[in-house]
Amino acid sequence: MQREERGTEYGAVKIHKNVVAQIAGIAAREVDGVSRISYDIWAKIVHALTGGKIKKEPVRIEFKDNNEISITVSIVVTYGVNVPTVAINVQENIKKAVERLTGLYPAGIHVKVKGVEVKT
Numbered sequence: 001m002q003r004e005e006r007g008t009e010y011g012a013v014k015i016h017k018n019v020v021a022q023i024a025g026i027a028a029r030e031v032d033g034v035s036r037i038s039y040d041i042w043a044k045i046v047h048a049l050t051g052g053k054i055k056k057e058p059v060r061i062e063f064k065d066n067n068e069i070s071i072t073v074s075i076v077v078t079y080g081v082n083v084p085t086v087a088i089n090v091q092e093n094i095k096k097a098v099e100r101l102t103g104l105y106p107a108g109i110h111v112k113v114k115g116v117e118v119k120t
Contacts, residue, residue: 015104020061025059027096028059031089034077035116039057039074059071071098074113077116083113
């Protein structure tokens with residue numbers, strides 16, 4: 001499913017999964033210790049070679065039943081931070097942002113740490 005749809009007395013409200021992905025990506029970047037969200041390296045290589053669209057996004061959304069969603073985000077952390085703590089903070093910040101802004105409830109928020117960067 002590409003979007004969450006709800007009916008109201010005034011009509012339908014549709015939230016596309018790309019909107020939820022943008023909210024989750026912004027929330028992840030707000031966390032101290034997150035250098036950036038990360039595209040899959042192989043997707044970047046294919047994109048560079050073919051000029052095509054990157055298929056694997058850094059934030060993936062899957063709609064479940066009962067206004068629940070599953071979120072997977074790939075991040076790169078700043079060197080020197082406690083990686084598990086940063087990942088937990090990312091999960092918590094995404095959960096708060098998505099619930100507050102969309103009314104959807106993350107059933108799972110999966111954080112994939114793809115690398116470490118030294119800030120200069």
